[in-house]
Amino acid sequence: MPVQKTPAARPLEPRPRAIIVGASSGIGAALLRRLAFSGYSVAGVARREKELRELCEAINTNLPPGSGPAALPYVHDVTDFEAVPQLFQQIVGDLGGLDLIVFAAGAQPAMDLHEYSFEKDEVVINTNLLGAIAWLNQAAMRFDRARRGQIVAISSIAGERGRVAGPVYNSSKAGLNTYLEALRNRLSKRGVTVTTIKPGFVETRLLENAAKTFWVISPEEAAAQIQAAIRDRKQTVYVPGRWAAVGMIIRHVPSFVFRRLSF
Amino acid sequence: MISEEYGTSHSSKNLTHIPETLSLDHLEAVEPWGRASTSVSYVYRPVTEEQVAQGLELARQSGRSIGLRGGGNSYGDAAMNGENILLDMRRMNRILDWDPQTGIVRVEPGVTLAQLWQYILEDGWWPPIVTGTSMTTIGGCAAMNVHGKNAYQKGPIGDHILEFDLMLPSGEVLTCSREENSDLFFAAIGGFGMLGVFTTLTLRMKRVYSGYLDVYSQAEPDLGGMFDYFNQYMDSSDYIVGWIDSFAKGSALGRGDVHRANYVPPGADPAPSQSLRLENQHLSPNMFGVVPRSIVWLFMRPMTNNLGTSFVNFGKYLAGQVTGTKRYQQTHVAFHFLLDYVPNWKLGYGPGGLIQYQPFIPKETAHDAFADILRLCQRRGIPNYLTVFKRHRPDDFLMTHGLDGFSMAMDFRVTDQRRPQIASLAREMDEIVLAAGGRFYFAKDSTLRPSVVQAYLGSETIAKFKAMKRRCDPDELLQTDLWRRLFSEL
Numbered sequence: 001m002p003v004q005k006t007p008a009a010r011p012l013e014p015r016p017r018a019i020i021v022g023a024s025s026g027i028g029a030a031l032l033r034r035l036a037f038s039g040y041s042v043a044g045v046a047r048r049e050k051e052l053r054e055l056c057e058a059i060n061t062n063l064p065p066g067s068g069p070a071a072l073p074y075v076h077d078v079t080d081f082e083a084v085p086q087l088f089q090q091i092v093g094d095l096g097g098l099d100l101i102v103f104a105a106g107a108q109p110a111m112d113l114h115e116y117s118f119e120k121d122e123v124v125i126n127t128n129l130l131g132a133i134a135w136l137n138q139a140a141m142r143f144d145r146a147r148r149g150q151i152v153a154i155s156s157i158a159g160e161r162g163r164v165a166g167p168v169y170n171s172s173k174a175g176l177n178t179y180l181e182a183l184r185n186r187l188s189k190r191g192v193t194v195t196t197i198k199p200g201f202v203e204t205r206l207l208e209n210a211a212k213t214f215w216v217i218s219p220e221e222a223a224a225q226i227q228a229a230i231r232d233r234k235q236t237v238y239v240p241g242r243w244a245a246v247g248m249i250i251r252h253v254p255s256f257v258f259r260r261l262s263f
Numbered sequence: 264m265i266s267e268e269y270g271t272s273h274s275s276k277n278l279t280h281i282p283e284t285l286s287l288d289h290l291e292a293v294e295p296w297g298r299a300s301t302s303v304s305y306v307y308r309p310v311t312e313e314q315v316a317q318g319l320e321l322a323r324q325s326g327r328s329i330g331l332r333g334g335g336n337s338y339g340d341a342a343m344n345g346e347n348i349l350l351d352m353r354r355m356n357r358i359l360d361w362d363p364q365t366g367i368v369r370v371e372p373g374v375t376l377a378q379l380w381q382y383i384l385e386d387g388w389w390p391p392i393v394t395g396t397s398m399t400t401i402g403g404c405a406a407m408n409v410h411g412k413n414a415y416q417k418g419p420i421g422d423h424i425l426e427f428d429l430m431l432p433s434g435e436v437l438t439c440s441r442e443e444n445s446d447l448f449f450a451a452i453g454g455f456g457m458l459g460v461f462t463t464l465t466l467r468m469k470r471v472y473s474g475y476l477d478v479y480s481q482a483e484p485d486l487g488g489m490f491d492y493f494n495q496y497m498d499s500s501d502y503i504v505g506w507i508d509s510f511a512k513g514s515a516l517g518r519g520d521v522h523r524a525n526y527v528p529p530g531a532d533p534a535p536s537q538s539l540r541l542e543n544q545h546l547s548p549n550m551f552g553v554v555p556r557s558i559v560w561l562f563m564r565p566m567t568n569n570l571g572t573s574f575v576n577f578g579k580y581l582a583g584q585v586t587g588t589k590r591y592q593q594t595h596v597a598f599h600f601l602l603d604y605v606p607n608w609k610l611g612y613g614p615g616g617l618i619q620y621q622p623f624i625p626k627e628t629a630h631d632a633f634a635d636i637l638r639l640c641q642r643r644g645i646p647n648y649l650t651v652f653k654r655h656r657p658d659d660f661l662m663t664h665g666l667d668g669f670s671m672a673m674d675f676r677v678t679d680q681r682r683p684q685i686a687s688l689a690r691e692m693d694e695i696v697l698a699a700g701g702r703f704y705f706a707k708d709s710t711l712r713p714s715v716v717q718a719y720l721g722s723e724t725i726a727k728f729k730a731m732k733r734r735c736d737p738d739e740l741l742q743t744d745l746w747r748r749l750f751s752e753l
Contacts, residue, residue: 006347
């Protein structure tokens, strides 16, 4: 077997390397673009091959000349858990190392208030929670050894409480938050930063199935704020920031009130 | 275009090619000695020749390259191979044969200089070439073709290697000497581990008649004085090393201390068997009688900034000047292994670590070039904290850094803000060195670029080395971060 090509690196001018899981649309795609244009080598992982390849090609052809390709496409379905360890190892080898992983994949099927579809629920848990665990476990293990690195996951304001509109979507995000908190507690003493991103409403495909929306921002705006959170190695960040106040209120609404609310 | 290039190699059918044998259990974070970068490698530690062959086979099977690492004392990325396999050779550390009559020793590559001198000293021998630390391995020393403070007389370590066995990536083992496979002999020594794996090496040691050296130290007021001192004493001294206060400006530019040393002649030491004993060489575990050496780096930490080190450098110079020319005796260990004197002193440089920049410049142009370099560092506000000055001679090795001239090794503290500044300073210094006809040394390098290597080695040398690489390692199985950085484009 021919020896796989590892990119050359300059010790004093290292090029940061990232993986974005869920990179073909929405926040993931916007972040892929931003990171690639700010000097990262980024592996974009996504299920939809055509969108992903077009996105990466568009990025790479618009880079300043001589900088080499910055966006590498990898086609993968995050619910194909068994494939993750080898794909992860392969990608990190291709990038020549890893400094950052962003889990941005998410599913939120349309549900009405009286629907209890295990089929839909399974997709949500598999994508939002188990998919994240499959990928971030790999990154956590490596960063733990390397004693450096940054793990970022796009969770949601929806993980704060269980609401009538999305019992399982809320659960998946609540589970993700707790998982990330535990990773943070494990890894912060090992020099690893774990960043939980809690966006409000962002204009992505997930929003198509949301009932009422307000304070909606574009994926580009969200990606800009997430990039700042990555740069500042933040722990938990609401996007945009005003959702922090909403989150605070929601978390403290007593159950006897919450039961009477319709959202 | 780009997606095509990547699309094919990243398609899902290729994803299954990593065999189970490249186990995550072997994944380790690895640092260069200067700690200015980190990478993660699959580290294997062979004990036998057979296990080396297995390591090479594993690389072939897994489609990952394999790098060789000895003591890990290269300042930059010469013994790093991020995301690929690293063979840590330190467990292949047997001394296979030692003849105290002839001084010829045969060792495995993982034997350290510390191990070697302790084995031979009581018989009245010392390694002819030693590095500033005794933690280097003989295999690593040969691969980098290291030198010591006697480089102007004794050349690099390659000049004292009689023979070695080299395992090629195919598993074939070739014996190389000046007579047998001589082209490979002169290319693999100094070939930074790119042609094969040393499995045994035979070297000739140097006779010594005392456990002490006669040492003379003296302060020199400027760079000219430093050069004069070397020119005056190099014929009559066995070792000379200079230290430069890089903070001194104007007429004091290049001032510093010089140490020269001579072996004690036969008969001069009244009790050589006593002074050659190991106990006599060992450093006391405490400095100044009370401070454990192992924690001294902690006290250095607050000093490693421009102000702190300028005081330290000035103080050192002043002390040298006040005491005038001093003559004293020092053990071999105390004189040579200055870098071991304070264990882990590199930690004093903080989390960003340090890099070293060491140009080698012909004697005709060296004075002006070094003066330019010292002034440039001062102008850029990036003084180097430790500057060591040495004299060298040319040798016959293909990728040599040796020449009839001087070298100046400069340590720069690295911080996140300073990284780009140091990188651009290094580029400016490269220009000065190339214009002066200088060379560089892979064991120290973190900053060179392919174009600079092309310029100082010359196309012919590079073509010869590449041809040798194709012959020994057609699949480019042997790689390091340094190889990829400097040679993948050449």
